[in-house]
Amino acid sequence: MPEPGLVEDYHPATASQRHFPASIELWDETLRDGEQAPGVHFSPEEKLRIAELLSDIGVGVVNAGIPVVSREEAEAVRRVAHAGLKTKVLAAARTVPRDVEAVVDSGVTHIAIFVAASEVHLRYKLKMTQEEVLAASLASVRRAKEAGLHTAFVTEDTVRAPFDFVERLYTAVQDAGADRLVVADTVGIMTPLTFRWYLTEFVRRVRPKDLSVHCHNDFGLATANTITAVECGARAPHVCVNGLGERAGNAALEEVVLGLESLYGVRTGVDTRRLFELSRLVEELSGVPIGVNKALVGYNAFSHEAGIHTHGILANTLTYEPLQPGAIGRERQLILGKHTGRAAVVEKLKERGATASDPILAQLLERIKLEGEARSKDELRRFLDEYRSIFERPGLSDAEFWAMVEAAGIRTVTA
Ligand code: MN
Numbered sequence: 378m379p380e381p382g383l384v385e386d387y388h389p390a391t392a393s394q395r396h397f398p399a400s401i402e403l404w405d406e407t408l409r410d411g412e413q414a415p416g417v418h419f420s421p422e423e424k425l426r427i428a429e430l431l432s433d434i435g436v437g438v439v440n441a442g443i444p445v446v447s448r449e450e451a452e453a454v455r456r457v458a459h460a461g462l463k464t465k466v467l468a469a470a471r472t473v474p475r476d477v478e479a480v481v482d483s484g485v486t487h488i489a490i491f492v493a494a495s496e497v498h499l500r501y502k503l504k505m506t507q508e509e510v511l512a513a514s515l516a517s518v519r520r521a522k523e524a525g526l527h528t529a530f531v532t533e534d535t536v537r538a539p540f541d542f543v544e545r546l547y548t549a550v551q552d553a554g555a556d557r558l559v560v561a562d563t564v565g566i567m568t569p570l571t572f573r574w575y576l577t578e579f580v581r582r583v584r585p586k587d588l589s590v591h592c593h594n595d596f597g598l599a600t601a602n603t604i605t606a607v608e609c610g611a612r613a614p615h616v617c618v619n620g621l622g623e624r625a626g627n628a629a630l631e632e633v634v635l636g637l638e639s640l641y642g643v644r645t646g647v648d649t650r651r652l653f654e655l656s657r658l659v660e661e662l663s664g665v666p667i668g669v670n671k672a673l674v675g676y677n678a679f680s681h682e683a684g685i686h687t688h689g690i691l692a693n694t695l696t697y698e699p700l701q702p703g704a705i706g707r708e709r710q711l712i713l714g715k716h717t718g719r720a721a722v723v724e725k726l727k728e729r730g731a732t733a734s735d736p737i738l739a740q741l742l743e744r745i746k747l748e749g750e751a752r753s754k755d756e757l758r759r760f761l762d763e764y765r766s767i768f769e770r771p772g773l774s775d776a777e778f779w780a781m782v783e784a785a786g787i788r789t790v791t792a
Contacts, residue, residue: 385642428466
């Protein structure tokens with residue numbers, strides 16, 4: 378089987394523009410940001426199962442959650458922290474003393490302390506001044522360091538905050554002992570070129586000892602921006618399995634890993650052959666189906682129907698596949714339908730040691746195409762109706778909410 382080449386093999390001139398870190402420590406957020414996706418919740422057992430697989434396949438850091446959220450969440454974090462995993466286990470805290478103490482009590486070795494940085498977040502959400510944010514951040518970082526935790530500092534909405542404040546805040550927390558600085562594109566407004574400029578400027582002004590990024594997929598750019606960040610030296614990029622996360626989600630773990638490994642030959646420490654298994658586990662436990670045409674792990678990602686493509690694939694898979702499906706534990710599929718060509722039929726016949734003359738082949742092909750075009754979509758429509766009724770409105774229903782309101786004795790004005 379041919380091995381696809383690196384980007385360098387095609388475009389060697391671009392290599393000098395990349396400054397990959399000496400090593401990557403992938404930071405998974407599936408159990409935190411991923412769980413914050415609408416309608417998603419993991420039990421402590423489910424969190425542990427996902428964390429175990431993340432650890433087994435070589436993910437560097439796993440964010441197990443925010444212990445202050447609930448008793449069950451604290452229990453989940455504790456269980457992951459004490460499971461003896463190879464991966465480093467992290468928990469998150471706002472710059473609030475009880476949040477930080479809950480992380481200290483959970484038994485993790487790593488903490489991520491977060492606060493917002495942009496003016497819109499400070500004014501309308503936190504109702505804090507920059508000075509107050511700075512003071513709370515310093516106090517939290519100092520407490521975490523005193524407790525002996527590896528401390529990452531994150532600001533929400535970093536990239537929409539005034540750069541002077543970002544510089545002052547991050548410099549101060551790093552001086553106070555923060556081990557890793559995380560730049561967050563919380564609403565996904567960066568593009569690769571803009572993010573490249575931003576991070577270059579951030580590195581010049583703040584000089585982070587260890588840089589990380591958190592990218593969202595609101596414009597479908599999370600993976601591209603995350604890979605750009607790694608090209609700029611970010612060592613511990615945040616990722617979520619299947620791109621799970623708030624709204625349109627985060628950078629997908631499998632995309633960032635394969636992007637780095639397969640396009641650049643950068644090792645991420647991850648056993649890529651188990652990525653599909655991981656993807657399926659998270660699909661099942663989160664209840665969020667993987668999109669059919671999702672990169673790498675979608676059903677269609679290694680399927681071919683069109684005659685020209687199938688013909689090419691059968692001659693040499695490099696014609697229409699940038700990587701071997703086996704690289705992530707998958708198999709290639711040749712689909713029979715309206716667009717099928719002769720080569721696919723010949724190949725299918727071979728499975729049972731059969732051959733056919735040209736006229737018979739032509740006849741068979743004609744029947745396959747006719748059948749492909751005539752396929753009923755009734756079953757699909759029924760499935761879609763059900764799928765939409767489930768996913769258009771996840772979480773509790775309005776009826777459930779109003780029943781609770783009534784039970785709580787709250788009087789409402791309109792029916
Ligand atoms: Mn996020």
